[in-house]
Amino acid sequence: MSDSASQPPPPTYLPAPNDAPAGEEIGARANTVWTRGPGAAPAVVGLVGKGLRGAAGRVAIVDGCRTPFSRSGTDLSEMDVVDLASVAASELVQRNAVDPREIGLAVFGCVVPALDAPNLGREVVLRAGLPATIPGTTVNLACASSNRAITTGAEAILTGQCEVVLAGGAESLTNVPIQVSKGAARRLVELGKAKTLGQRLGVISRVRPRDLVPVPPAIAEYTTGKSMGQSAEKMAQENDVSRRAQDEIALMSHRRAAAAAAEGRFAGQIAMVFPLPGYDRAVTTDNGVRADSSPEALAKLRPVFDKRYGTITAGNASPLTDGGSAVLLMSEEKARALGHAPLGYIRSWAYAALDPAGQLLQGPAYAAPAALDAAGMKLGDIDLVEMHEAFAAQILSNLKAFASKKFARDELGRSAPLGEVDLDRCNVNGGSIAIGHPFGATGARVTIQLLRELERRGLDTGLLTVCAAGAVGLAMVVERE
Helix, strand or coil, X not given: CCHHHHCCCCCCCCCCCCCCCHHHHCCCCHHHCCCCCCCCCCCCEEEECCCCCECCECEEEEEEEECCCEECCCXXXXXXXXXXXXXXXHHHHHHCCCCHHHCCEEEEECCCCECCECCHHHHHHHHCCCCCCCCEEEECEXXXXXXXXXXXXXXXXXXXXXXXXXXXXXXXXXXXXXXXXXXXXXXXXXXXXXXXXXXXXXXXXXXXXXXHCXXXXXXXXXXXXXXXXXXXXXXXXXXXXXXXXXXXXXXXHHHHHHHHHHCCCCHHHECCECCCCCCCCCECCCCCCCCCCCHHHHHHCCCCCCCCCCCCCCCCECCEEEEEEEXXXXXXXXXXXXXXXXXXXXXXXXXXXXXXCCCCCCHHHHHHHHHHHHHCCCHHHCCEEEECCCEHHHHHHHHHHHHCHHHHHHXXXXXXXXXXXXXXXXXXXXXXXXXXXXXXXHHHHHHHHHHHHHHHHCCCEEEEEEEECCCEEEEEEEECC
């Protein structure tokens, strides 16, 4: 009997395998996206800011930059989140000749802070040599952390709290703290309280070998216990997303990012880094982009999270990455008074929250319609779309939802879908699959990359989306004029 004949049949909950290309998945097959059924979807969108104008006008995104994004354990492995965020922030302030005394607030996002410096926003102020009088704060919204930093800064400007904000984020996934077991933690606390040698020996005698086993870090949902990859695999299966389409999205990401890097499109966005400990070499480029990626190489990779029936591989998922980013925000009037020509302005944004046990990374499909409504726009009015690529399956699931009449009716209560995104207008310089994904820094990278490309092409409006752990999604509309 052959090996194939001896294998059990696929589970009945799996749809029949398909080999649809990416264009077909988000077009003709859009209605295979999962929905609850007519009238069953909850109201999940929390909308922020219709007509985003304060007393001093719109919120201007004056400029932004980031470090190179490097795969964990490589070029930036000796730098922690404070180092990475401070490099981007210092470069940004210097590039724009900002008087540091004008900065009223620093807000930075981070998912895994340095244990000895938990308030990244404040530490950036001090490390970057900015006035110690600048309040600094830290936010955590998983992969959308630097988006949350940007919108928090925008809120401060719109409400008149300040006129200039430094926002951004960083992540060092090389330097994730390793936890000890609960048993070891208790013994260590007891050891610290012990007064005599006998008491210390008594504590040590209660330590068991299992207590000494470290707890490995995991990117998992607290409420479900599922890893991000397992949740994405669930989405791929429920939304009937083909492996072929996922590999096409991954290949597109690498080829576009490689072309953008070769043509110098990232040069102005990246701050040169001289890594610790010797500061003896310059890092200027992202090191995860594979110019030699091919359909054949991607097809050979085996599934990671569901080894028997899965479709998500190391090739069509974003890698663990180190990096930092920063964005300079000002009120429209302040930017004009200081002589800045902003990259663009924030027109609207929206956040959506779902049940993490369901479609964990489908938040953008709910947030984008709300953000566009708030902007008074339709998808067809948008010149470029920039979507964070946690997984190719997540990108395709959201794009299918955008185009699906069934999703519009069942999940959004709308008579028509948002629309089909032209892949020639989406992630035109590659995305997180190729460039990398330092959780706290990605949202600002997406924002900078979109605005820079709108500027290069002489276009005006862009839509950006970011999915995040906890089943949260962010969508923002930006404009240049």
